[in-house]
Amino acid sequence: MPNSSQLLSVLDHIDADFDNSLARLFALLRIKSISADSAFANDCKMAAEHLAKDIATLGFAAAVRATAGHPAILATSNGKGSARPHVLFYGHYDVQPVDPLDLWHRPPFEPAVTDHADGRKIIVARGAEDDKGQLMTFVEACRAWKSVTGSLPLDITMVIEGEEEIGSKNFVPFLEANSNALKADFALVCDTGMWDRDTPAITTSLRGLVYDEVRIHAANRDLHSGIFGGGAQNPIRVLTRILGSLHDDQGRITLPGFYDGVKDLPPDILAQWKTLNLTPESFLKPIGLSIPAGEKDRLLIEQISSRPTCDINGIVGGYTGEGSKTVIPAQASAKISFRLVEGQDPAKIRKAFRDYVIARLPGDCRAEFVDHSSAPAIALDWNMKPLAAARRALTEEWGKEAVLMGSGASIPIVADFKKTLGLDTVLVGFGLDDDNIHSPNEKYDLKSFHKGIRSWARILAAFADAPAR
């Protein structure tokens, strides 16, 4: 067990070595590890090799491991103490595509520390937060423990994947095939956010996700709208008619059975959430909006974290270039995702969506579907013991009580850890709502990166002191 003077030395070392931590993060950020686009497959491999090599310097047996897709990294700390707690840390090195590139203020893979408009120092790059910046807070905390004390304060296995942004389809079989090597007392994930920039948080619920793509086919070729207009069906008309009816005037989703099994929040949690005072002014104004877009009879905080959603993430059909073209296209397509909450079955939601589309197709059109990903919602046990230790450590670092919150985002791997490895997960992260993850100009506050490293150093010490389960 570490003593408190060791922890203080580790924290001092983190402060002294911070410029080097930043340089190591930048080296990772320069690698274009976009998992969605096969043109970047080799960059994904490079990112995995880079990380494995770095983690091996911290006293881990670390290796790049092949999957059916982009590779994963598996690293096990040496010198296991039989009685020590053992955690499984998870992160992902893959990042989202960068388009529309013209909206970036800097090249997305040339990281820099710049000044935010309000004076904050920020790290700008694709992946600065999600998830390279976040995972490096943990790696750097391990490095500091190793540098100062010569060892880690507890046993750690790290598993870092390269397909989180595209649904982890090949990573889950990897977990199953390596379940022995991944044994631990519980899992840690650093891919979530703070409550606000001064208030740390632990995420205790996550929405699930069903992501589907639909392509409507009409004529066997593109048509001239003068010759055929009026007589020939237009697949964009069919697609907009179907997608435009997915929400009713009250902001509710119209798929039959969509809300089956969805429960209201327990009154005590709803009461706590009300005190957090998330308002359109605080949450929507920074992104240029003012009117909550979800169900009209729900609080905004419910709309974004405890209620299911439907979003059209992309749509394309016909002529989209400069000028005009009088075309009736042969096909049109859209990518649609549903955020799910506890009680909803992803398979049923996907089927309800596809049935809905098919029921509305004209008799001479057809629909094709692509299943992009699927994960149920997660509700973690608010009373698990490592949670209390992590909360205490976070509160000490930030000087403010760590909030237990629900997240609107999906981290499907948490369900897989439970199902495949039998592990509960503690979700701690240092992202902020204005980090522009998945958007142009992604950033990570320099403070998030610095105090994130310090937070993990404290959390590792707290876990070493606490009962594991």
Added chain:
Amino acid sequence: MPNSSQLLSVLDHIDADFDNSLARLFALLRIKSISADSAFANDCKMAAEHLAKDIATLGFAAAVRATAGHPAILATSNGKGSARPHVLFYGHYDVQPVDPLDLWHRPPFEPAVTDHADGRKIIVARGAEDDKGQLMTFVEACRAWKSVTGSLPLDITMVIEGEEEIGSKNFVPFLEANSNALKADFALVCDTGMWDRDTPAITTSLRGLVYDEVRIHAANRDLHSGIFGGGAQNPIRVLTRILGSLHDDQGRITLPGFYDGVKDLPPDILAQWKTLNLTPESFLKPIGLSIPAGEKDRLLIEQISSRPTCDINGIVGGYTGEGSKTVIPAQASAKISFRLVEGQDPAKIRKAFRDYVIARLPGDCRAEFVDHSSAPAIALDWNMKPLAAARRALTEEWGKEAVLMGSGASIPIVADFKKTLGLDTVLVGFGLDDDNIHSPNEKYDLKSFHKGIRSWARILAAFADAPAR
């Protein structure tokens, strides 16, 4: 006036010289004169120069004339006889964009004669029909008259523009500025079709066009659908909801006032059209469809020629690449066009559309519009005298009575000829419904090109013999 033995010599010459006619068409087809894309501006200039030089060899004073956009060609036949009829011929050298390029079976600007699946010989290239192939039928007929008789049988002015596919915005001021040089008895346009591949036609009505683009703006940046989904408005949701409601269940367009002023067909014309027997089997089956998409209480032939339409020609928003991205985009846009019929005012229709969009916008979204083009419908006088002469000549060439028909497409220049120059227009063309104009694999039947040239040779003789007005 030409005598009938002269006409027979001209027709023989056309047959004998046909391979050279084809080579001259190919030379024009090789020029990438895409007017919608500014990257091809120089190709448009090259096409104009090429044509002017060629037409000058036929006894025309021909010149490339600048406009505020792509240049036009103005050519006047020499040796005017004071009592001879004088026609103004119009065509356009610009072509539609070629995307999606991967659906072409051959490079679009490398013309070739190939075999259609049913054995017809066809000329395949972008512009093979629209309008390079069509305008060259007229140029080659002039060439034959000049070669055989040393002169043209009547006075001809040619005006050929380079912006027909993008709305002729700069060509109309050109007409106004050159109205003296464009004086004639009536106008000829070769940009329309036959009734079927054996039956020639003269087009006596044309639908108008309003082409608008709308862009919906929501948040000030792209958002992560996990963090913001449910709370933040999605502009694709807004756009699909609006566009998806533009048609009702009966196939009628829902814009308030859209059908104001639209008249039913006269009973005698409707009776004639019924005898033409245009069926879903004959018209829709070749394009892979079976169900007329227009107003359910109208004949298919009305839906495509005498009824107004609304088509979404393009839509784009969010992530449309490979795989998936959980984004709520900042904006989404669509290109929408309305085909108009006699009685509809383009300005009112555009305003009705924009009002409709704005009325349905959430309070924190905004819409931007781009006016791409606008033209009223045209109804020509079925009793104008040159029409009878042209009809007689076509009937002689094809051995089948030429049909007087309504076209669903728009040729806005016809209204401008009337308004600016006081001229009625005779619309004769040799296109077929399966020519794939504005689509990949555009073609022109070799028979259309050959007999088109012969048809114009006969029509010019018939005009020379007939009273001009």
